[in-house]
Amino acid sequence: MFLKKNIPDDMIEDIYYLKKRAGLYKKLLLLSNEVVNSIKADTEERPLHQDVRDLHTKLVLLYDQVQEDANNLLNIYLSLSARKTNDVMKLLTVFSVFFMPLTFIVGIYGMNFKFMPELESPLGYPLTIIAMFVVSVLIFFWFKRKKWL
Template structure:
């Protein structure tokens, strides 16, 4: 679907927005504005990573925005984000995306309807900034998820689905962190000394802020996973220690029982009148001796 947000006669530049365009619409736009075929190919790839390049006199940018309602187990770039392709010069801006993007309508309302932008650089700057801001809410949710899993790791250790949840949190953080790293070139090319202003500086500050947030989330996730495995290992060692202590208690008792369980006819203790209570007393004395020995060594 093709929308005209701005025209050269009214605003001094054209802004054409294409939502899920057909091949005919794309070819028509490419012929009208002399867009290179490699840019068109990249524009139509749904899983293309962020990029910034100058081709035949125009600038081509791909940004990715966070999906509004991703599935809980979504952990890939295509599942977590959507792509927006931007072609621009000083005379026009062309935005292409497969699904409706609220941020495009929001930028249009503030930049065109309210007269907030007078040139195409301002439009592109606002779109890139809005795309970065889509990762802010997920960062809050991921931080809350980490707090939840941290509580379960350290305070409620018997709760089951901790490792699976941590895996998906780590995957989401890593995917978004990778996208932010790849988006650095876009920010760096927009905020150049030639076209630097308060808006481009704000864009860079926003990028640095989001990068720091996800760096922190990535570090916390790695530390929590390490702590989880350490606690699980400690818990296993504790169980083995308890089982070993029980086995030490029962080894001498089992030895005594094994001796008197042998089917030899001439065993003098079998004919003793007090044989049974004496053996039981010996077993009790051995058990107490082992107990006090463990206590002295600090093993209990």
């Protein structure tokens, strides 16, 4: 992709002010359109008057294009910002989904109940560690199948 990863904030402000100035100039040109069209030219000055009209029309179209391009650049910036936010949220979701079930299992065994049969079993600790590992592996494969990892 040919876009930079990080766009400086001052560049975004410059684009925004360019858009505002182009809009202002376009309004001024549209207001001056009436003046340009109301001028009556003699036969000798008609080519010059037509050149002024053509230049005026060209400037209106040019500032319209500049305003549209600045608007498109601002929309692209907002889209890239939203995409970065979505990537961060996706990463945080993956971490939270991995650690929520493990935290639940640890929370159950950290309550110090008096009657927990698996605490008396010599395999209680290894089975809990294996269960936590199996849950993590299942979550990993589920995310792989969803193509999040």
